Amino acid sequence: MSGTRTGGNAPLLEVRDLEQRFDVSGGLIDRLRFSGGRISAPRRIVHAVNGVSLSIRRGEVLGIVGESGCGKSTLAKTIVKLNEPTAGQILIDGEDITHHDFTRMRPVRRKMQMIFQDPYASLNPRQKVRDIIMEPYLESQGGNVPDRAERALALLAKVGLGTEHLDRYPHQFSGGQRQRIGIARSLSVQPDLIIADEPVSALDVSIQAQILNLLMDLKDEFGFSYLFITHDLSVVRHISDRIGVMYLGFMVETGPTRTIFSAPRHPYTRALLAAAPQLGTKLGPAAGQLGGEVPSAIDLPRGCPFRQRCPLAFARCAEERPALLPVGGGQSVACHLDEPAIADPAA
Amino acid sequence: MASSPPVMSAAMRRSGLQLFLASEFIHNYRRNLSAVLGSLIVFLFLAMVTAGPFIVSQNPYDVAQLDLMAAFKPPVWLEGGSSEFWLGTDGQGRDVLASIVYGSRISLVIGLVAMAGACLLGTTLGLIAGFYGGRLDAFIMRIADIQLSFPSVLTALFLMSAFGTGLDKVLIALISVGWVVYARTVRGSTLRETQKEYVQAARVSGLPNRKIILRHVLPNVLTPLIVVATIQVGTFVLIEASLSFLGVGVPVTQPSLGLLIKNGFDVLFSGLWWVSIFPGLFIMLLVFGINLLGDFLRDELNPRLK
Amino acid sequence: MPRPDIATTPLLSVKGLRTWFHTFGGIVKAVDGVSFDVAPGEIMGLVGESGGGKSMIGFSIMGLIDPPGRIEAGSIEFEGRDLATLGEDEMRSIRGKEIAMIFQDPMTALNPLYTIGNQIEETLALHTMLSARERRMKAIEMLHKVGIPQPEQRLHHYPHQFSGGMRQRVVIAIAMIAQPRLLIADEPTTALDVTIQAQLLRLMRQQVVESGTSLVLITHDLAAVSQMADTIVVLYCGRIVERGPAEEIIARPRHPYTRGLIDSIPHESDVDGAKRRLSQIPGNVPDIRRLPPGCAFAPRCPRASELCRTQDPVLSERECVGDGSGPPRLHAIACHHPLTVSP
Numbered sequence: 004m005s006g007t008r009t010g011g012n013a014p015l016l017e018v019r020d021l022e023q024r025f026d027v028s029g030g031l032i033d034r035l036r037f038s039g040g041r042i043s044a045p046r047r048i049v050h051a052v053n054g055v056s057l058s059i060r061r062g063e064v065l066g067i068v069g070e071s072g073c074g075k076s077t078l079a080k081t082i083v084k085l086n087e088p089t090a091g092q093i094l095i096d097g098e099d100i101t102h103h104d105f106t107r108m109r110p111v112r113r114k115m116q117m118i119f120q121d122p123y124a125s126l127n128p129r130q131k132v133r134d135i136i137m138e139p140y141l142e143s144q145g146g147n148v149p150d151r152a153e154r155a156l157a158l159l160a161k162v163g164l165g166t167e168h169l170d171r172y173p174h175q176f177s178g179g180q181r182q183r184i185g186i187a188r189s190l191s192v193q194p195d196l197i198i199a200d201e202p203v204s205a206l207d208v209s210i211q212a213q214i215l216n217l218l219m220d221l222k223d224e225f226g227f228s229y230l231f232i233t234h235d236l237s238v239v240r241h242i243s244d245r246i247g248v249m250y251l252g253f254m255v256e257t258g259p260t261r262t263i264f265s266a267p268r269h270p271y272t273r274a275l276l277a278a279a280p281q282l283g284t285k286l287g288p289a290a291g292q293l294g295g296e297v298p299s300a301i302d303l304p305r306g307c308p309f310r311q312r313c314p315l316a317f318a319r320c321a322e323e324r325p326a327l328l329p330v331g332g333g334q335s336v337a338c339h340l341d342e343p344a345i346a347d348p349a350a
Numbered sequence: 351m352a353s354s355p356p357v358m359s360a361a362m363r364r365s366g367l368q369l370f371l372a373s374e375f376i377h378n379y380r381r382n383l384s385a386v387l388g389s390l391i392v393f394l395f396l397a398m399v400t401a402g403p404f405i406v407s408q409n410p411y412d413v414a415q416l417d418l419m420a421a422f423k424p425p426v427w428l429e430g431g432s433s434e435f436w437l438g439t440d441g442q443g444r445d446v447l448a449s450i451v452y453g454s455r456i457s458l459v460i461g462l463v464a465m466a467g468a469c470l471l472g473t474t475l476g477l478i479a480g481f482y483g484g485r486l487d488a489f490i491m492r493i494a495d496i497q498l499s500f501p502s503v504l505t506a507l508f509l510m511s512a513f514g515t516g517l518d519k520v521l522i523a524l525i526s527v528g529w530v531v532y533a534r535t536v537r538g539s540t541l542r543e544t545q546k547e548y549v550q551a552a553r554v555s556g557l558p559n560r561k562i563i564l565r566h567v568l569p570n571v572l573t574p575l576i577v578v579a580t581i582q583v584g585t586f587v588l589i590e591a592s593l594s595f596l597g598v599g600v601p602v603t604q605p606s607l608g609l610l611i612k613n614g615f616d617v618l619f620s621g622l623w624w625v626s627i628f629p630g631l632f633i634m635l636l637v638f639g640i641n642l643l644g645d646f647l648r649d650e651l652n653p654r655l656k
Numbered sequence: 657m658p659r660p661d662i663a664t665t666p667l668l669s670v671k672g673l674r675t676w677f678h679t680f681g682g683i684v685k686a687v688d689g690v691s692f693d694v695a696p697g698e699i700m701g702l703v704g705e706s707g708g709g710k711s712m713i714g715f716s717i718m719g720l721i722d723p724p725g726r727i728e729a730g731s732i733e734f735e736g737r738d739l740a741t742l743g744e745d746e747m748r749s750i751r752g753k754e755i756a757m758i759f760q761d762p763m764t765a766l767n768p769l770y771t772i773g774n775q776i777e778e779t780l781a782l783h784t785m786l787s788a789r790e791r792r793m794k795a796i797e798m799l800h801k802v803g804i805p806q807p808e809q810r811l812h813h814y815p816h817q818f819s820g821g822m823r824q825r826v827v828i829a830i831a832m833i834a835q836p837r838l839l840i841a842d843e844p845t846t847a848l849d850v851t852i853q854a855q856l857l858r859l860m861r862q863q864v865v866e867s868g869t870s871l872v873l874i875t876h877d878l879a880a881v882s883q884m885a886d887t888i889v890v891l892y893c894g895r896i897v898e899r900g901p902a903e904e905i906i907a908r909p910r911h912p913y914t915r916g917l918i919d920s921i922p923h924e925s926d927v928d929g930a931k932r933r934l935s936q937i938p939g940n941v942p943d944i945r946r947l948p949p950g951c952a953f954a955p956r957c958p959r960a961s962e963l964c965r966t967q968d969p970v971l972s973e974r975e976c977v978g979d980g981s982g983p984p985r986l987h988a989i990a991c992h993h994p995l996t997v998s999p
Contacts, residue, residue, distance in 0.1 A: 065598050070851065080550070083554050083556065085550055094836050117551065117552060117554045119547075119550065121547055124547045124548060126548055127548075127552075129569040129570060130565075138552065142555050177940045177941065180707075185551070186554075187499065207917060208920045209705060209920045211920065212921075212922075213937075214935040215922070215934055216934055216936055219933065234850070236850070237923075239919060240922065241922035241934070275851065277852060277854075278851045278854040279850050280853070280854070280857075282918065283882050283906040286854075286883040292851075293851040296821055296822070297849075298821050377680055570736075
């Protein structure tokens with residue numbers, strides 16, 4: 004991300020121009036189309052992540068916010084190499100892991116763990132808690148761990164659970180407790196970076212606050228960094244140091260949390276902030292309300308990805324895709340309206 | 351309904367068996383007449399094939415014990431029947447009841463062993479197809495489709511005529527028609543399970559695929575197989591009976607229930623009906639019992655019907 | 657602000673409603689003695705966390721409780737009839753015509769095998785005497801009203817050809833087309849994105865205000881409900897813990913649970929490291945089959961005393977601190993130790 008200060012130590016995670024595309028066309032027979040008397044077999048490619056760059060320093064929380072289908076979850080999964088990136092680079096501690104195979108990923112996995120969205124689907128229903136939370140650690144140690152039970156207990160204690168929970172199965176827990184188990188699992192290898200994909204959106208409000216507090220306490224204790232993916236603006240504002248706003252697989256704005264909320268520059272960021280329900284404020288008139296819906300990621304629009312819904316779109320937006328450019332104060336915006344005069348589009 | 355509770359401490363102290371006996375499964379089982387009936391039939395059959403040879407007076411395949419003078423005796427309640435042979439005798443003076451006890455043993459063993467083999471093969475192929483996808487998946491599933499497009503008796507018949515008869519050949523024939531249903535079920539569940547986040551979590555933990563499949567996917571795709579496996583034992587007993595009836599099944603020295611029917615079939619229309627009909631009734635009863643049990647398990651283990 | 661157009665005779669009056677589920681693991685008292693009134697044209701928010709019983713209240717009103725569930729006690733008076741005693745046939749004539757319902761997942765509410773035109777017209781055919789041509793005109797008009805572009809063409813499309821937000825608009829169109837007196841919306845926007853959510857909440861409010869329909873909005877989202885509702889009912893473990901005018905509940909909550917819910921939402925003031933910890937409600941929602949004696953919230957409540965652990969608090973009404981204008985409005989709390997508020 005261009006807004007990042009480069010002085011001091013190298014970022015813990017750096018992502019450069021990451022592209023993630025999926026071929027969803029299926030087999031040849033599924034692809035066959037008959038039109039105008041001709042047979043063709045067009046491919047259908049989902050452009051899930053389009054040239055996203057970001058970086059996270061040690062101890063920093065980067066929040067990625069956007070609506071469903073904006074590619075934020077895919078971005079997270081590509082970074083942990085659940086997907087094979089189509090193009091771009093992923094660097095952990097300066098090590099390029101973009102094309103690491105299974106064996107070379109193994110040591111990297113100790114630095115990077117993930118917390119998942121669904122507290123029900125993210126735990127194997129047939130495993131006991133002690134096995135679930137120790138799995139990443141055991142795997143990294145080749146299964147040879149003499150003090151397994153103590154370690155498991157220590158992990159549970161970190162997330163506010165106790166001895167009595169060790170031998171239970173996931174279905175014996177509530178959603179919030181399960182999420183704690185998932186967090187304990189991610190802590191077991193003492194990672195530097197935790198990628199949290201909507202970790203609280205499936206939880207009740209009161210439980211959500213507990214988990215957010217837990218995540219913040221753990222960060223203070225262990226000093227790791229979060230890449231925090233969420234659709235919830237109040238959550239992202241609370242937890243993040245910096246925020247990236249994604250739309251249709253593009254990063255449209257990044258900056259310090261405070262700046263993004265107090266002085267959003269991109270029309271989409273502004274609309275998103277305006278739409279978020281505020282406690283105790285009556286639903287106002289539709290002024291500033293975003294019309295329309297997110298276009299398909301299979302046929303990306305020409306030019307700016309947001310132009311079809313943008314109230315400020317003008318001719319150039321349909322022609323040319325705006326680049327994410329710094330506007331000062333650590334903030335970067337991908338909008339033609341915010342391009343500094345020096346950036347000559349003809350160049 | 352409401353999410354599962356943090357378990358009470360009292361419940362934790364109870365043993366696994368006590369918990370199972372107090373479970374909803376057992377509760378529903380007790381209230382389900384056909385389930386109780388089905389499992390009773392199956393249990394009686396199992397008891398019969400294990401203890402039966404020690405109870406019946408005659409080993410029908412020990413020629414020394416046969417008495418040709420006692421050939422074609424009707425069942426005990428008919429005129430000319432003898433209390434020695436409750437269900438009558440066949441042309442060689444074999445006790446029909448004793449034949450059924452020995453024959454049931456062969457039928458059941460074939461059904462169970464073939465089921466186990468088909469389950470092992472089908473589950474392995476289904477896991478591989480579902481987990482790895484791509485060409486391997488396409489290849490395995492196309493074979494399965496081809497397999498399914500033949501009637502299973504016909505497939506077995508082809509295989510038997512190619513390999514010859516014999517107990518092992520029957521098993522091979524049954525396994526090669528029976529694996530498909532497991533492969534398809536397991537592939538479907540595997541596709542569903544691998545989408546779940548716990549499998550992704552295992553990947554992020556750096557588990558090799560082999561461990562992910564064995565530790566995470568396999569235990570979660572097994573439940574629906576219990577139903578398939580139960581009902582398949584019944585199906586296999588029937589297919590084996592058909593093969594033996596057609597003369598391409600088990601050898602005459604190891605007659606199953608199906609072969610008993612065939613043996614009696616020649617004299618069926620001469621009024622000597624008991625030689626065929628009793629083994630036939632026992633097959634029917636066994637398959638009926640298995641299917642009742644299978645239906646109950648299907649209702650209980652399928653969360654969508656709840 | 658209290659809405660002056662809300663009449664005082666209730667359209668819907670729920671009294672002492674108990675909806676229990678007799679499961680193997682014990683009786684689930686999903687709704688356990690709930691009473692509230694909905695005036696004509698009123699928007700009421702039913703708020704609570706999962707397991708609070710809010711959806712089951714909606715299902716009970718609609719007569720959609722299936723075994724092992726049963727309405728054990730109480731009455732649901734709607735325009736002079738007690739819905740709890742009506743048979744399935746009578747309920748069927750009320751459902752869709754006088755009371756309509758919107759669910760969280762628009763896909764389950766729409767039949768994938770029929771065009772949306774068919775489905776809108778079917779509702780009209782069931783509940784009106786209109787001719788086929790009139791029904792079609794009305795369907796187009798309704799789709800236009802809920803903001804679906806090119807309704808003439810869209811009428812012939814199938815549900816899967818619509819996006820999630822558009823589908824929910826269709827569901828709203830179907831719900832509103834027979835001009836029901838009461839609309840029950842169960843988490844109507846939970847599955848949707850914030851920008852779409854805002855569009856739909858506005859649409860729903862505009863629809864009910866224009867037609868004078870009452871709306872019961874069931875949701876876990878306190879912020880969304882505070883934007884819409886005139887009255888808020890807060891549920892915990894199948895019981896009402898607090899009920900009152902929306903502004904009052906949000907600005908001056910008196911039950912510790914409501915207070916906790918409101919404080920759990922991250923606020924603007926928390927940013928910048930000044931206050932990084934959210935105030936949280938400790939513990940978990942208890943198993944509804946094994947509720948503790950006394951107040952169900954006591955184990956998680958900072959104000960709980962011995963009294964709370966032994967004796968059920970009764971929902972008691974008192975007048976709002978209010979601004980003094982208009983008729984007095986009532987604020988009901990079920991708590992032995994309610995929070996005190998400064999006027």
